[in-house]
Each structure stands twice: as C-alpha cells, then as structure tokens.
Amino acid sequence: MSDRTTALIEFLALADRLKHIERRGETANPNGAARRENSAEHCWNVALVAVLLHGDMPEPRPDLGHTLAMIAAHDLVEIEAGDTFAYDEAHLLTQAAREKAAADIVFARLPPDLGQRLRGLWEEFEDNATPEARFAMACDRAQGFLQGVIGTGHWRDAGIAEAATHGRMNPARQVAPVFETLIATLYDRARAGRMFRE
Numbered sequence: 001m002s003d004r005t006t007a008l009i010e011f012l013a014l015a016d017r018l019k020h021i022e023r024r025g026e027t028a029n030p031n032g033a034a035r036r037e038n039s040a041e042h043c044w045n046v047a048l049v050a051v052l053l054h055g056d057m058p059e060p061r062p063d064l065g066h067t068l069a070m071i072a073a074h075d076l077v078e079i080e081a082g083d084t085f086a087y088d089e090a091h092l093l094t095q096a097a098r099e100k101a102a103a104d105i106v107f108a109r110l111p112p113d114l115g116q117r118l119r120g121l122w123e124e125f126e127d128n129a130t131p132e133a134r135f136a137m138a139c140d141r142a143q144g145f146l147q148g149v150i151g152t153g154h155w156r157d158a159g160i161a162e163a164a165t166h167g168r169m170n171p172a173r174q175v176a177p178v179f180e181t182l183i184a185t186l187y188d189r190a191r192a193g194r195m196f197r198e
Helices: 003-020 039-056 064-073 089-109 112-127 131-150 162-173 177-192
Strands: 022-028 034-038
Touching: 003 034, 003 039, 003 089, 022 039, 022 131, 034 039, 039 064, 039 131, 039 177, 064 112, 064 131, 089 112, 112 131, 131 162, 131 177, 162 177
Parallel strands: none
Antiparallel strands: 022 034
16 A cells, blocks of 8 residues: 555544534434534535535636535644634634644645645635635535524524624625525524524
C-alpha cells in the first residue's frame, strides 16, 4: 500500500470522528425520542439542502459540485475544535482562532496537495466571498435553523429570543429569494410553536 493510500485511509478515519461531535440542535425519531444531532449528520443535511435548492438559485447559479465539496470540508475543523453554538457569545470570541489552529492540525494529516485543497475549501467557506461560498453558507444556516424547528426548539431552552437570531439568519435570507421564503416559513413555525424565549 502506498504512503498516499495510507494517508487517505487515516484521514478518512479521522473524518469519521465528525459523527461524534455533538451539535446543540436535536433530532427526534418517529417515536418522539430526541437526541443531539452530530456534525456529520449536519453536513449531510446541508448538502441535501444545496441539492434541493440549487435549481431555485438565480442565474448564473453557483457551481453545485464546488459547493458540495465546500460543504463536505466546512466542518472538518470541528474534529479538533468542537462545535461552537451559534449563540454562545463567549465561545464565538475564540472560534476563529480555535478553528484556525484545528485546521493546521486536521488538513496537515492529508498528502500536501489534498490538504491544501481541503483547507482552501474551508477558507473559501469562511471568507464567504464567492457565489458558491454564499450559497453554502445559506444552506448551512438554513439547515441549522430547520433543525431547531423540527427538533425541540432549543432556542427557548437556551434562553434565545427571536431577535437574537436575526443577525445570523438575515445574511442567509439575502442570498436568494428561495432562502427568504424558506427561512420566513421556518420563523412562522418557530413562533407558532413558541420556540423562542418570550
């Protein structure tokens, strides 16, 4: 087995750890039992959102393959840094530094060409400057919000008022009309379910 093949297998084993990084959002199975979503499940669901909404993006549409590659890479740093809850102000202050340090560790585990490629995708997502990055960001935020609505409405339990979510969700709403419609509908459901702190 070549060194490159060995490195790929070891990296894929490392990436498997995303299945054990818990997020704040909960998912409920059909019998009503809830558990926390993990980062691997989140990435899969974000990719599905992208596939489903891509056809509703205005022309010229972002490149779907590039967007999906970015989505696959965007949370790999959580293997080392853990997930940061979107409304945890103390941890948000250190998130960028923690994730950059994690990126140095995680992407160095790959052969250099692949490590640079995945790190580039992660950095592109973080910079949010390309059409693909903005589309990926909107899918990411829409999925997180959706998880709160279809899960257990964790904002109320965390003491989060609706107004506190606007700063996070408004950039996603502005990416395209399809996101405005989707997120506005999710807000309606969250309000109807009394999911925010009063």
